[in-house]
Amino acid sequence: MGAIGRFFKDMNKNTAMLLMVLPATAWFILFSYLPMAGMIIAFKEYRYSRNGFLSSIIESKWVGLQNFKFLFSTNDAYIITRNTVLYNVVFIVLGLVIAVAMAIMLAEITNKRLAKLYQTGMFLPYFLSWVIVGYFVYSFLSLDRGVFNQIAEMLGMDPVNWYSSPGYWPIMIVVVFLWKSVGYNSVIYLAAIMGIDKSLYEAAMIDGANKWQQIRNVTLPMLMPLMTILTLLAIGKIFYADFGLFFQVPRDSGTLYSVTNVIDTYVYRGLKSTGEIGMTTAAGLYQSIIGFILVITSNGIVRKFNKDNALF
Amino acid sequence: MSNKRKRFMPLLALLMVASLVLGACGSKNESGGEEGTAEKPVELIWYTIGTPQKDVDKVMAEVSKYTAEKIGVTIKMNMVDWGDYAQKLQVMTASGDPVDIMFTASWAFDYVQNARKGAFLQIDDLLKEKGQGIVSALDPAFLEGSKVDGHNYGIPANKELPAQEVWRFNKQLLDKYKLDMSGVYTLESLEPLLKTIKENEPDVYALAVDKNQMPYVKYDYIIEKLPMAVALDTTDYKIVNVLDTPEMKQVLGTMHKYYKAGYIPTEAATMDSMTDAQTTGKWFADRATSQPFADNLWSASYGYPVVSTPASDALIYNWSVMGSMQAISANSAYPEKAMEFLNLLNTDPVLRNMIDSGIEGVHYKKVSDTVMENLDESKNYDMPTFSLGNLMITYLNTTDPTNKWEEFKKFNDAGTVAPLLGFNFDTSKVTTEIASVQNVKEEYWAALMTGTVDPEVYLPRANEKFKAAGLDKIIEEAQRQLDEWRAANGK
Numbered sequence: 001m002g003a004i005g006r007f008f009k010d011m012n013k014n015t016a017m018l019l020m021v022l023p024a025t026a027w028f029i030l031f032s033y034l035p036m037a038g039m040i041i042a043f044k045e046y047r048y049s050r051n052g053f054l055s056s057i058i059e060s061k062w063v064g065l066q067n068f069k070f071l072f073s074t075n076d077a078y079i080i081t082r083n084t085v086l087y088n089v090v091f092i093v094l095g096l097v098i099a100v101a102m103a104i105m106l107a108e109i110t111n112k113r114l115a116k117l118y119q120t121g122m123f124l125p126y127f128l129s130w131v132i133v134g135y136f137v138y139s140f141l142s143l144d145r146g147v148f149n150q151i152a153e154m155l156g157m158d159p160v161n162w163y164s165s166p167g168y169w170p171i172m173i174v175v176v177f178l179w180k181s182v183g184y185n186s187v188i189y190l191a192a193i194m195g196i197d198k199s200l201y202e203a204a205m206i207d208g209a210n211k212w213q214q215i216r217n218v219t220l221p222m223l224m225p226l227m228t229i230l231t232l233l234a235i236g237k238i239f240y241a242d243f244g245l246f247f248q249v250p251r252d253s254g255t256l257y258s259v260t261n262v263i264d265t266y267v268y269r270g271l272k273s274t275g276e277i278g279m280t281t282a283a284g285l286y287q288s289i290i291g292f293i294l295v296i297t298s299n300g301i302v303r304k305f306n307k308d309n310a311l312f
Numbered sequence: 313m314s315n316k317r318k319r320f321m322p323l324l325a326l327l328m329v330a331s332l333v334l335g336a337c338g339s340k341n342e343s344g345g346e347e348g349t350a351e352k353p354v355e356l357i358w359y360t361i362g363t364p365q366k367d368v369d370k371v372m373a374e375v376s377k378y379t380a381e382k383i384g385v386t387i388k389m390n391m392v393d394w395g396d397y398a399q400k401l402q403v404m405t406a407s408g409d410p411v412d413i414m415f416t417a418s419w420a421f422d423y424v425q426n427a428r429k430g431a432f433l434q435i436d437d438l439l440k441e442k443g444q445g446i447v448s449a450l451d452p453a454f455l456e457g458s459k460v461d462g463h464n465y466g467i468p469a470n471k472e473l474p475a476q477e478v479w480r481f482n483k484q485l486l487d488k489y490k491l492d493m494s495g496v497y498t499l500e501s502l503e504p505l506l507k508t509i510k511e512n513e514p515d516v517y518a519l520a521v522d523k524n525q526m527p528y529v530k531y532d533y534i535i536e537k538l539p540m541a542v543a544l545d546t547t548d549y550k551i552v553n554v555l556d557t558p559e560m561k562q563v564l565g566t567m568h569k570y571y572k573a574g575y576i577p578t579e580a581a582t583m584d585s586m587t588d589a590q591t592t593g594k595w596f597a598d599r600a601t602s603q604p605f606a607d608n609l610w611s612a613s614y615g616y617p618v619v620s621t622p623a624s625d626a627l628i629y630n631w632s633v634m635g636s637m638q639a640i641s642a643n644s645a646y647p648e649k650a651m652e653f654l655n656l657l658n659t660d661p662v663l664r665n666m667i668d669s670g671i672e673g674v675h676y677k678k679v680s681d682t683v684m685e686n687l688d689e690s691k692n693y694d695m696p697t698f699s700l701g702n703l704m705i706t707y708l709n710t711t712d713p714t715n716k717w718e719e720f721k722k723f724n725d726a727g728t729v730a731p732l733l734g735f736n737f738d739t740s741k742v743t744t745e746i747a748s749v750q751n752v753k754e755e756y757w758a759a760l761m762t763g764t765v766d767p768e769v770y771l772p773r774a775n776e777k778f779k780a781a782g783l784d785k786i787i788e789e790a791q792r793q794l795d796e797w798r799a800a801n802g803k
Contacts, residue, residue: 045740048430050643052408070747074781143578163582164764251582254755255765261751269754270747274425274739275402279747 042067042282060278067282070270076261084262088238090174091181096231099182100223103189104215119190122183130244137176137249164255173260176249177242188230189223196222228302228309236295239263239287263287353380354646356653357388359401360415360638361699364391366692371670378663383652397421405431405641412644413654415699416466418536418631423458423639424736427465432639433647434463442651443467445659449702451724457633457733466639467654470702472603472720474727475632477528477624480610483617485509485516485596493621499527499566502597506575509596518575520595522583523758527563528599528624529554532732534790535739536631538746538753539778542794544627546731549798551791553783555760555775564771567763580762590614599623601632604719608711626723627730636699658702665707668697676707683708735797737790745782752777 011018044060044067071077102122109115125133140147141162149159162168196219204214241262250260267283295311303310347354353376368389376386392400401414401421416423416432426432439447439455446467447455454468479496486493489512491505506518531541531554541554554560570576577583589595593616600606602620610618638657640650656663669676669684670693676684684707697706704717713719739746756774759765797803 046406046429048405048408048642052643053406056406056408066744070744073744074748074751076748076751076781161578163579164759252754253582254757254759255581257755261755266751270750273422273750274743274746275398275422276743276747277406279743 038281039285041278042285044278046277063278067276067278068286070279071263071267071283071286076266079258080261080263080266083259084241084264085238087170087173087177087241087262088234091177092231092234092238094174094178095181095185095234096227098178099185100189100220100227102182102186103193104219106186106190107193107219108211119183119187123187124183125180126184128180130242130248133176133180133244134248134251137172138251163251163253166256166259169250169256169259173245173249177245180245185230189226192223192226193219225309228306229311232295232298232302232311235298236291238294239290241265243268348384348646348649350381350384353384353386354649355386355388356412356646356650357390357410358413359390359392359404359411361394361397361417361420362391362696363393365694367670367675367689368693371666371675371693374671375663375666378666379653379656382660382663383649383656385646385649385653387653394420408643410643410645411641412646412650413638413640416637416639417699418634423466423634423637424460424630425739427460427639428738428740430642432465433642433644434465435467435640435651436463438640438647438651439464439467442648443655445655449658449704453628453724454633457628457630458637459734460736461738466634466637467658467701468633469636469638469698469700470658470704471636471698473632473724474626474628476602476622476626477599478602478606478620479597479623480600480618480620481597482593482595483619484593485513486619493619496621497623499563503570505597506570507573510573510575513596515594517577517586517589517595518597519570520586520589520598521567521576521580521762522586523581523762524585525580525599526757526761527560527567529557529559529563530624531557531559532627532629532730534732534737534794535746537757538749538786539783540787540790542731544730549731549794549803551787551794553775553778553787555771555778561767561771564760564763564767567761568766569763571763576763581758581764604723605713605716612711626727628727628733629730630733630736633733638701654701657700659705661705661707664700664702664705667700668695668706669693678707679710683710683712685710731803732794734801735794737793739786742782742786742789745786748781749778749783749786752781 038057041057041060043062043064044057045063046056046060049056049059106115106119109118128136138146141149143149143159143161143163146162148162152159160168162172200218200222201214204218209217241264243264246260246262246265247268250256253260263283267280271280299311368391372387372389379385379387397415398421401416404411405426415421416426418424435443450468450470451473453473454470455464458464458466458468479493479502481491481493485491489508491508493505496502496505502519509516509518526537530544532544533554534540534542534551539554540551542549542551543557567576571580586595586598591614593614600610600620602622607618607620610620638654640647640654644650657667658664665684666672669686670690672678674687675690675693676686678684686709697703704720708714708716752774755777756770760767760770760774
């Protein structure tokens, strides 16, 4: 009886709650845990079998770490790793700072109608696909018809061939990324700010705190757990680059690869014509393992300082 | 009791969802005893390339009536759009989705690679048993040239066999400035014409080049758009880095000169296609691969006259032989029926034209025995003719010359064989290097080939990176296989 009995008792007690998490659990099992078995494809030379997917996996030949080699075989490996990690670090830091700042500013706007307007305006780009964003950017940067070059022409300056000048692109990529993503994150933070107990601010005001001091001593500390969690989650994805951002926005221009080539685009370009599933799986596995290690480590560090802010 | 049942509900629901999904993955056609007759036909699932057409199901219902009667099969055709085809079929074959017949080519869902990976059924014997009609209808060079490691895996469409490069001209502009294309053959010989256009029509792309184009040099490539090739007039079959050859250096120099002179679109290296310029007619010259009476096709599809003049000899390459094929899936439940159907498709004008033009009286009407005219409804069933089997038994359009197919046969007979015809490089030992080299190619290729960058500066850079990525190792492996192939085939 013992353990099993207790299990059923717990189940019974929390039926409503359990039913609520059921869809998500089922989703995770089906789409995240079951497919994990497919990891072994990373160590195989995948060939098709007559009898469907499972026997294809089983019958394919083992090749050890052969599939991982292409990620490290040239000095491109350094460039793509550097680009992926550095861009993501910048995205995480700037994304956090700007989103929180925007959220605080939105919360401070007394005209709620205007606040809603700004919020919607910032949120909108999040829903655009990268292909469309790519064309937006193109309308600014096109060599002969772009806004930037037309302004340059009016001012009597030489037009710039943006799509073959790598120097501008690190800034361009960061700006476009922030433009698209900040609105979404600031809404999350705004929701958290709205949830802060108003009496805290009242107490602070009675103590004579001005706006700035209220923000520093009430709002930011209250946001800290959320900021840590979102940042930790972002760190887990540090080896994943947003494919659309790095492929569509620079229009896949070869001259820009030194600053726009990231792991995901490298894998795509290397394998789109050969379609070696083993190698793409290997790349994905490599990214997730590094991400996993990073999440565990940074979570460990957070725990050291403040147990409550850690993910687990 | 009811309480206990309630407790199991979540678990039960989970199990049901799981089994539903798993069940959907594993479902398979089960074959019974009496299937494949007119009374109880089997369904063949056919994936082919092209923009999905509204009336496909309607036409296939008619087709199925006909094929059920003749060979006991019905047809379910699925069209996948041009840009998605390779990727979608890649996923479908990798996951083992039910497919019986699928389109494949050198340029979409790569025939050789997928044959080697086991996506297609090997059809040597099936061809002999159920495909005699195909064997006698096709120019033997098609079946011979599309062998992979000595076996056939697909049925090429009977069409033009060699590929000939031509310079195409927008005739309106040619006439307006009284230019003469008869002296044009090489890239260099285009210059005076481009100059005139540039001076008089600054808004027109003098030489319409997008990022997929590359200048023609007399080399036969081991893998398309990777810089490994043998010279067309080779006797020793030595594979060279084509970027290192004097011919390539010269044309790239010329391209860069043209780019600087403004003959080539400034953003050629990032332009996906020339469709916009072609629709508006704001282009003067470009290069294309031709077939007999291609000028008529182009003029009809652009809506203004286009003329062309040769830019190369007509040669039979691997990629021109494998330009359009239908293969039987390795996991097809009815391989024999599929072959019977393909045999009928390639020999029976009624079936072939129904698949191509739709239902008589709805999508087209017949003018005479071999000539037809499209009706308005044909906009709902506009199929890419070349991708659906034997071209030479399709009806002519009223605008086509009556000797069209004779000219095709003449063109096929006149084509000479390129050195690598029949040789297919097996890349399985150098996949790592290929992936790296592909990346280098993506970085430099378009910029160099469109003349956007100075080859004096960028060619050495590209070559250095190609070397670092392992191009030499690939060439070495390719050379080894090529030498073996030569020895085996007495070349």
